[in-house]
Amino acid sequence: MTLDCYLHDNGAMAKEVAAFAANPQREIAAFVSQEAQGKVEVPQGYTRILYILEGEARVEIDGETADFQAGHLFLTNGRTKIVYEERPQTAVVSFYFKDSYFTDSLLTQFAEEQQLYRFFVEAISEEFRQISRYMIFHFAQMTDVHVYSLLLLKQVVKMYYFNNKVTKAAFVLLVVEISQGADQALVKKDRYVANDQLIEEVLAYIDTMIRTVKLEETADYFHFHPNYLSALLKEKTGQTFTEIVLHKRIQLAKKNLAQTNLSVQEIVEHLGYKDKAFFYKKFKQAVGMTPRTYRIHCKEGK
Template identity: 50%
Template sequence: MYSFSNEQFNRFFQFLKTLDCYNKTQAGMIEELTNFRNNPNRQIASFVCQNTKEPLTYRAPYIRILYVLRGSINIWIDRKELQYEAGCLVLANEWTVVEYEELEEGTTVLSFYFKKEYFNDSLLAQFAEEPIIYRFFVESIKETEENSYYFIYQFSANDDIHAYTLLLLKQIVKMRYFNNKVTKSAFVLLVVEISQLSDKGLCVKDSNLSSGVLVEEILAHIETHLTTVSLAETAEKFHFHPNYLSAFIKKQTSKNFSDWVIHYRLHYAEKYLCQTDLPIQTIIEEIGYQDKAFFFKLFKEHYQTTPGKYRKLQQHKTSE
């Protein structure tokens, strides 16, 4: 864990002031965001507000991250009033109304803004193992209706989140807000760290993320982890209670978790029987079963014959 001394912190902000990302007024933020909107070459922007003497109520129709570096703020998210201190991080989509005011001298708020085109497939792929964050960005990019999605975290000011936000800020302003690989790498580091600390930091979640996108992710996870998949492991990965996860899948697909595991395992068993000469015992192990008798019972219930007879029948059909 890395922490900044006051001397390092002050030197850092002196550097930022030379790069024109430092604001004290709402008018200044509106001007910067107008420049950002009108420049087609810019996909990401970052600004620092410190010692503003007024509530900041400007609209920013972008995917946003706000982070309180110092001090404390009153924040209104979709008109809900909350109070947070240094270490607070807000992740919001373009439809979320975010307003705030500083509560004490020296309060410093860092904000990042992203146009949708910033999130190309290669960048999103790097978040695939962070399911909640991944779904947030995917839905924020695809959403056409005016649905507000946001997450509010309260991290410790000593967490690595603090260092990663400053790293991303420095990289963005150093590159004069233009996109490059190092900037995206810094962004990925920040997002992964947010995800890793979610269990202890997530305070408020107001997200109606598409159930369809979520269930597709869950089914893909089941299919690609057939030999080791379990309800408990999958529930933990996707942040559900195990009982609720199975009920959620059934509501969306009419099959519960166990039904889908059986479906995929039998599907792959059928493919192995038809397309390979693997021994049946090997196939059983490849799809995640240990009990041969149990597998034979399931297979016969679904295909009305034994695996050996099914293989011979398919071989006979292809030879005709």
């Protein structure tokens, strides 16, 4: 197809994106860099989709560099830093979206595609303004992702970059197609883990390591400073790390007392306590009776 959107160097890209930014009527832009000379910086501040139409390029994303081929697709928020350098006979299409593009009515059209729906919602939220978020996919050449990328490109350029229903329909088709193959095609993503998901993983780790778990080792496992992890747990659960561990150990002790014939001493040792008196004290404070009394009550069905 014949388009007037071809760019050949970084200066042309910067100029076109600046014009896009300055025009309040434009919410989406699309360009193709073809055998561009030198490195091309992808301006930040916009949600972006980059797709390698043909050839290959060396791409630096947040400081990490790797070679990518035709079929690789990059989905990024406005914080992610991307620089690429094309090899001969290479073409890369870039889509830029202002936050205003993502209306509720548009997002609703692919709400069932949970992974990508969440990505676009978070991309325009204040919470993630300073956090780089991206996903990199690799699709086989000439799949529907390729077709819909070209369809969206053609429609955006045809409408001189202004929105219309067909443009948005082409965008939704592309997003749904990416989503349908996302599980198999995803090759890399940012290292960010949402706090709620992180807390679930930390609690699961504590369960697994309940006998020997320590704050410093847990923080090191998740690559956090102990003080940060402790404060995050307190904020999200209302309990300190020590309180969480104690609660889990008491719950496990109650289960063992009720369902096994292990002696109290064996249960205490299994939970990682060397000081039996200390655990007795904490157990009684939490349950209202000693471990032995609790076991008797369980056997009596009380």
